[in-house]
Amino acid sequence: MKQPPTQNSFMTISDLYEIYKSHPSVQTDTRQLQKGDLYFALKGPNFNGNEFAEKALTLGAAYSIVDEPINTTVELQERIILVEDVLTTLQALAKFHRQQFSIPFIAITGSNGKTTTKELVAAVLSSHYHTYITQGNLNNHIGVPLTILSIQKDAQFAIIEMGANHLHEIESYCSYTLPTHGLINNCGKAHLEGFGSEEGVKKGKGELYDFLRMNKGMAFVNSDLAYLVKMSEGISSIITYGVNTGSLQAISTDETSAQNNSTGLLQLKITHSFHNNLIHKIIKTQLVGDYNLPNVLAAISIGLHFVVPIEKIITAIETYTPTNSRSQLMEWNNNKVILDAYNANPSSMQLAIENFAKIKGNKKILCIGGMRELGKESQAEHQAIINLINTCTFEKVVLVGKEFENCQHSYTYFETSDAAKQWLHQQRFKDHFFLIKGSRGIQMEKLLAN
Numbered sequence: 001m002k003q004p005p006t007q008n009s010f011m012t013i014s015d016l017y018e019i020y021k022s023h024p025s026v027q028t029d030t031r032q033l034q035k036g037d038l039y040f041a042l043k044g045p046n047f048n049g050n051e052f053a054e055k056a057l058t059l060g061a062a063y064s065i066v067d068e069p070i071n072t073t074v075e076l077q078e079r080i081i082l083v084e085d086v087l088t089t090l091q092a093l094a095k096f097h098r099q100q101f102s103i104p105f106i107a108i109t110g111s112n113g114k115t116t117t118k119e120l121v122a123a124v125l126s127s128h129y130h131t132y133i134t135q136g137n138l139n140n141h142i143g144v145p146l147t148i149l150s151i152q153k154d155a156q157f158a159i160i161e162m163g164a165n166h167l168h169e170i171e172s173y174c175s176y177t178l179p180t181h182g183l184i185n186n187c188g189k190a191h192l193e194g195f196g197s198e199e200g201v202k203k204g205k206g207e208l209y210d211f212l213r214m215n216k217g218m219a220f221v222n223s224d225l226a227y228l229v230k231m232s233e234g235i236s237s238i239i240t241y242g243v244n245t246g247s248l249q250a251i252s253t254d255e256t257s258a259q260n261n262s263t264g265l266l267q268l269k270i271t272h273s274f275h276n277n278l279i280h281k282i283i284k285t286q287l288v289g290d291y292n293l294p295n296v297l298a299a300i301s302i303g304l305h306f307v308v309p310i311e312k313i314i315t316a317i318e319t320y321t322p323t324n325s326r327s328q329l330m331e332w333n334n335n336k337v338i339l340d341a342y343n344a345n346p347s348s349m350q351l352a353i354e355n356f357a358k359i360k361g362n363k364k365i366l367c368i369g370g371m372r373e374l375g376k377e378s379q380a381e382h383q384a385i386i387n388l389i390n391t392c393t394f395e396k397v398v399l400v401g402k403e404f405e406n407c408q409h410s411y412t413y414f415e416t417s418d419a420a421k422q423w424l425h426q427q428r429f430k431d432h433f434f435l436i437k438g439s440r441g442i443q444m445e446k447l448l449a450n
Contacts, residue, residue, distance in 0.1 A: 011081055013092045016065075019081075020093060023062040026149045028090075028142065035060030040090050041067070042142065053080060065089060087141070094145030095176035103155055106302065107177055109162040109170055109205050110185035112348040113295045115139075116287070116326055117185050118161045120299035123316040128308040129156040136324070139163035144173050157306075162208065165191035165373060167200065170207035182208045183220045183298055184228060188347025193375030206231045220301055222246075222294050241301040243293065248272050248301045252290045253282065264288050264338070264359040265329065270300060272310075283314050286321045288329055288338050289355040291348075325445050327352075332448050334430045340437040341444035344371045346381045349437060350388060356435040357392040363431060366394045367424075367447060369417065369438015370401025383407045395432070398424075401442050417446040 020026075020038060027037040030052045039056035041049030041064060053064035054072045063079045064070070067086045070077075083089040098105070108118045115137065122133040132151045134143065139161040151158050162173045187202045195201045212219050212235050219235045221228050224242035232238055240246035250270040266285045271278060285296060296317055303313040322328050325341040340352055349371060356366065366389065374381050386409045389397055397411040400420045404413060414420040417438075424447050438444040 011083065013089070013096050016081065016083075016089070016093055017096050019063060020097070020149070024149070024152070026090070026146060027056075027061070028146070030056050030059060033059050033061055036062050038062060039064045040086050041065060042086050042090070043067075049086065090149075091141070091145045091176050094148040095178070097151070098148050098176060098178055101151070101155065101158070103157060104181055104306070105158045105160060105177060105179045106181045106183070107160050107162055107174065107179035107208055108183045108185070109164065109208055110183075111188035111190040111201060111205070111345065112351070113185055113292065114161055114163070115342075116292065116322060117183065117295040117298050118159055119322075120295055120317065120320055121183075121302050122159050123320045124299045124303035124308055124313050125157050125159070125306065127312040127316040128303075129306070130154050131157040131159065133159040134161040137163070141169070141172065144177060148177060164204055166194035167204045168207070170204060171210070174208060174211035178215075179208070179211065179217060181218045181220070181302075182212050183302070184208055184231070185222065185294060185298060186225060186347070187227065188345060189374075189377075189381065190345035190347065191373050192377050192381075193373045196375075202227060202231060209235060220298055220305075222298070224294070239301060239305055241294075241297040243297075246297075246301075248297060248304065250293065250297055250300075252293055264355060266290060266292050266296070268293060268296060270297075272300075272304060279310070281310065281314060283317050285317055286319075286329070288322075288327045288340075289352065291351040291355060292327070332434075335432045335434060337434040337436060337448065339445060339448065340435070341369070341442075342440060344369065344437055344439045346371060346374070346384065349385055352435060352437050353385070353388055353392065357394075359433065361433055362395065364394050364433045364435070365396040365398070365429065366392075367398040367400065367420065367434060367436045367444065369436075369442030369444040370403030372403075372439040372441050378403055379406065386411075400438060400444065417443045421447045421449065 023036055023038050025037045027033050028040050028042050039061040041053045050066045050068040053066045053070050056064050057076050057079050063081050065081045067083055070080050108114050125131045132155050134147045138147055160177050162170055164170050184205050187205050195204050209232050216236050218237040219232050220239050221232045223229055223240035223245040241248040250268045253267045253269050266287045268283050270281050325339050328339040330337050382403050386407050399411050399413045400417055436444050
């Protein structure tokens with residue numbers, strides 16, 4: 001017979017942490033639950049994790065952490081922990097866990113390329129140290145604390161990616177991540193609907209700098225971007241990098257610049273000082289586009305600061321291959337494809353199109369999906385992208401998504417990626433080069449599906 005839960009006073013975070021130490025694996029989805037996990041019953045607009053708390057226990061969870069009374073058996077009731085709010089408890093537990101470490105915690109944010117930057121930094125640091133990083137796109141108010149709670153005692157470095165689409169979000173992440181080091185790779189036209197303007201983006205991303213400034217942290221700053229130099233003023237310790245400025249400098253080499261090769265893969269020459277000697281190194285990456293140069297420089301700069309041997313840094317950069325539809329260079333049906341369908345905003349779209357236009361070759365096809373979360377600026381920003389395309393020469397241009405519906409253009413248009421896919425497969429292109437890019441919600445990767 002089921003009994004109502006015992007209404008005890010809420011458990012303290014330190015007491016909950018003692019339970020976590022015995023069961024240091026946290027899950028918020030019963031579909032991915034493993035025996036012995038702690039299940040945190042989160043709520044969302046379309047779900048209530050409390051409804052699955054009992055199921056989690058029957059599946060093998062050690063405890064279910066809930067914020068609503070659960071009517072279950074006396075036996076299962078002993079493994080239910082009632083808290084005031086599950087999400088804030090998860091974040092508080094993450095902060096408590098974070099405070100047990102004295103290692104560098106490196107926070108990375110920005111409008112474009114932050115995930116690629118995170119992966120490059122991770123590749124460099126993990127070549128020499130035991131490093132924990134944000135997995136996939138777990139970079140929000142749930143993913144960040146889950147990442148922190150995944151860090152084990154053997155950690156020497158932690159890299160935390162922070163995504164944001166409104167003000168005070170980065171500030172919140174910093175309150176329980178407590179970063180010692182930080183990097184904002186850029187501030188562009190992303191999430192304008194939430195931030196309101198480009199200045200809002202700078203203010204929102206700049207909350208990372210604010211935390212570092214107040215807590216005597218260190219920032220790695222792309223000094224080619226004057227606004228980042230200005231935003232980072234007052235931070236006690238800054239390391240700079242850039243093409244023309246900074247402690248670490250690099251250029252994209254002419255031998256493999258986009259206009260001189262058929263793939264557009266980035267090759268760069270770095271210049272850095274080692275024991276008062278200037279060292280020059282060539283690095284050949286698997287990344288498409290000169291726009292990835294600052295991302296690579298950020299990783300190298302961090303590696304050098306933390307005394308990763310330069311040869312390990314170079315190997316890590318050269319062997320890193322992008323995945324998950326982030327500027328992936330791939331083969332498809334006897335064609336080459338740059339698949340960049342993970343995300344898009346006006347800034348990243350412009351860079352990708354300009355880079356594609358520079359790549360050597362005539363048989364180039366541009367497939368562009370709509371850009372989401374632009375609010376009242378959406379129409380103007382999509383028309384601006386079309387105006388940019390008008391200045392380039394492509395064999396074919398395909399626009400996908402309702403965002404382009406009312407724009408002025410003469411290109412092939414489809415409302416959905418499914419419709420575009422059907423058309424594309426009927427064309428039977430061969431020996432062409434495609435750029436496929438769009439916001440995640442457009443699902444431009446469908447164009448290549450069988």
